[in-house]
Amino acid sequence: MKKFSRKRNAILGALRASKEHPTAEMLYAQLKPEYPDLSLGTVYRNLAMFKEEGTALSVGVVDGQERFDGWTEPHSHFICEGCGSVSDIECKAGDGLCEAVSERFGVRATRYELTFRGLCAACMKS
Amino acid sequence: MKKFSRKRNAILGALRASKEHPTAEMLYAQLKPEYPDLSLGTVYRNLAMFKEEGTALSVGVVDGQERFDGWTEPHSHFICEGCGSVSDIECKAGDGLCEAVSERFGVRATRYELTFRGLCAACMKS
DNA sequence: GTCTGTGCAAATTGTTTGCACGCAA
DNA sequence: TTGCGTGCAAACAATTTGCACAGAC
Numbered sequence: 001m002k003k004f005s006r007k008r009n010a011i012l013g014a015l016r017a018s019k020e021h022p023t024a025e026m027l028y029a030q031l032k033p034e035y036p037d038l039s040l041g042t043v044y045r046n047l048a049m050f051k052e053e054g055t056a057l058s059v060g061v062v063d064g065q066e067r068f069d070g071w072t073e074p075h076s077h078f079i080c081e082g083c084g085s086v087s088d089i090e091c092k093a094g095d096g097l098c099e100a101v102s103e104r105f106g107v108r109a110t111r112y113e114l115t116f117r118g119l120c121a122a123c124m125k126s
Numbered sequence: 127m128k129k130f131s132r133k134r135n136a137i138l139g140a141l142r143a144s145k146e147h148p149t150a151e152m153l154y155a156q157l158k159p160e161y162p163d164l165s166l167g168t169v170y171r172n173l174a175m176f177k178e179e180g181t182a183l184s185v186g187v188v189d190g191q192e193r194f195d196g197w198t199e200p201h202s203h204f205i206c207e208g209c210g211s212v213s214d215i216e217c218k219a220g221d222g223l224c225e226a227v228s229e230r231f232g233v234r235a236t237r238y239e240l241t242f243r244g245l246c247a248a249c250m251k252s
Numbered sequence: 253g254t255c256t257g258t259g260c261a262a263a264t265t266g267t268t269t270g271c272a273c274g275c276a277a
Numbered sequence: 278t279t280g281c282g283t284g285c286a287a288a289c290a291a292t293t294t295g296c297a298c299a300g301a302c
Contacts, residue, residue, distance in 0.1 A: 003256050003301050024292080039259045044292060046257095061187040064267085065291070078233055089227060101215060101242050107204055109244040116227050118235040129276050129281055150267080165284045170267060172282095190292085191266065257300075264293070274283075 007035060011046045015056055016070035021077070021086035023065040059086055060115065076114040082123030089116060133161060137172045141182055142196035147203070147212035149191040185212055186241065202240040208249030215242060 014027050022030070024043045031038055047068055050056035059067040059077050063084045069077075076089040091114060098109040140153050148156070154169045173194055176182035185193040185203055189210045195203075202215040217240060224235040 001256080001302080005257055005301080007258075037259070041260075041293075042258055045294095048293090061291095078227065078231065078235065080233070087231070089231060091227070098242065098244070101204065101217070102244070105204065105213070105215060106247045107206070107242075107244055108250055109204065109242040111244070112240060112242040114238060114240050116224065116233075116235040116238045118224070118228070118233055118237070121232045124234055127277085127281080131276080131282055133283075163284070167268080167285075168283055171269095174268090187266095254302085255300105256302095258298085260296095262294085264291105266289100266291090268289070269287085271285095272283105274281105276281080277279085 007031075007038060007042060008046045008049075010035060011043055012050065012055065012070065015047075015050070015068060018070070019088070021059050021067040021069050023067060025065070027068075060113075062086060074111075076116065078116045078118070078120070080120035080123055081117055082119050082126070085120055087120070089114075133157075133164060133168060134172050134175075136161060137169055138176065138181065138196065141173075141176070141194060144196070145214070147185050147193040147195050149193060151191070153194075186239070188212060200237075202242065204242045204244070204246070206246035206249055207243055208245050208252070211246055213246070215240075 010031055011027060014030055015022065018027075018030075020026070024040065024047055027047075028038065028040050028043045031043075047056065051058055051068075054072065056068055056070050057072060059069050059079075061067070062079055067086050071088070074092075076091040078087050078089050079085075080087075097112055101107070101109045101112075136157055137153055140156055141148065144153075144156075146152070150166065150169045150173055153173075154164065154166045157164055157169075173182065176196075177184055177194075180198065182194055182196050183198060185195050185205075187193070188205055193212050197214070200218075202217040204213045204215050205211075206213075223238055227233070227235045227238075
């Protein structure tokens with residue numbers, strides 16, 4: 001039976017409140033002041049749990065660190081190759097895409113990720 | 127000035143010949159018999175170089191290991207969450223997508239990745 | 253009291269790097 | 278001969294894990 005935990009709650013809250021698609025370290029750094037005895041391992045453990053149960057999802061690994069997203073509605077992402085920032089992209093391009101792929105390739109595709117790469121507005125200036 | 131190297135050539139050849147979107151370790155294991163003095167570091171170094179110059183590209187990190195692709199024409203991927211296999215998906219969905227995203231979000235999107243996830247045919251049976 | 257959640261630090265693992273030597277130009 | 282390419286092993290860094298204790302039920 002899964003029990004309540006104040007820290008787990010705080011981690012999920014911080015993840016959902018963030019728009020920067022944070023890494024485990026970012027969440028840890030952000031929560032550490034309020035929870036001085038928080039441990040990085042706990043952040044990793046809970047993020048893995050969220051991902052497993054679908055409460056959160058992974059945007060992928062950017063510059064060697066996994067980025068997480070607390071917004072689970074279908075949407076796309078833009079990753080800046082200059083500064084590594086990740087932002088949301090509204091893009092309702094592909095309803096029925098999974099069905100089409102599943103049928104055509106003999107698999108069961110349950111979801112897809114559409115990720116754009118390039119330079120963000122800030123990095124375009126430099 | 128960049129010089130020719132027999133091993134680099136072999137690595138690129140093996141990558142291009144493979145359909146399994148191999149990891150650095152997979153390529154190393156495959157080439158080791160023919161090149162007994164091949165080193166894993168060399169495989170990593172050359173893959174990084176290929177990625178940098180656009181000769182090859184990264185499919186992303188699957189189960190903690192980066193998967194590479196020697197086929198650089200635009201196409202999509204299917205990743206099986208059961209066995210971690212990666213396969214190509216023909217999908218010419220989005221011409222003009224980058225332009226649309228760039229304009230709408232004020233960034234310069236130069237490419238995008240469309241990745242499906244689910245279960246492959248083999249894993250569906252179990 | 254029982255059993256899940258956590259801190260802590262050590263262990264693991266994919267990847268990178270420094271250095272001396274090998275090989276292409 | 279010049280200098281890039283490589284083997285090797287050590288270094289690194291993100292993540293995982295074992296264990297004893299804390300906190301939720």
